[in-house]
Amino acid sequence: MSISISDYSVHLQDGLILNREHLKSQGSQNEDQKVFHKDTLDISQLSKEREAFLYRVSHTVNHSVTFFLDECAKTLKEVREEIGQYGYSEVVNACGSTYAKLYSDIEQRYENEQEQYFDFNGKPLTKEEEIEWLNMEYENAVGWYTSCARIEIQGKICWGHIPKMTAKEISGVIEELEDRFYQAKDAYMKRHRENKQNGYPLT
Secondary structure (H helix, E strand, O other), rough: OOOOOHHHHHHHHHHHHHHHHHHHHHHHEEEHHHHHHHHHHHHHHHHHHHHHHHHHHEEEEOOOOOOOHHHHHHHHHHHHHHHHHOHHHHHHHHHHHHHHHHHHHHHOOOOOOOOOEEEEOOOOOOOOHHHHHHHHHHHHHHHHHHHHHHHHHHHHHHHHOOOOOOOHHEEEEEEHHHHHHHHHHHHHHHHHHHHHHHOOOOO
């Protein structure tokens, strides 16, 4: 049986068509694999970014300008609910206990040296920086409460609720109150260290 040239050329054409289809198919598969690989990389990258974001959120420390006073206010609210009112003795104790509590929180954060904490701007923090912030906030709180006390004394004198006092006498009262704030801080920190040494929580 003879094969004509036309049959042979049809056979070649069919082969070329099949080969082209095969190559197209292979190319399509390669593209699919590239896309799949890229998608896998994208998902992996997104997963890492999500983990980093969640880590940053869970390790961001609140260093707002009112944080310390807000914590004191929570304690004083509890006191008012319990006894109906509070005076400067309770304010002094609230500040001292708040300082010791926040100091304890800072210590606990840095017990694991592998953990890293940040401020709201994303800046990495150190234990020393947090304690420095706490000391500054305590001084600000003392300044705020002693200023309120001075205004209150002057108002009571003006309304005749207490005898008249000289400016020097008022300053003496304010200085004594300021000393009590720092004595309370030292006393609560001493309690904190004793409790920590004995394995008790700060109360």
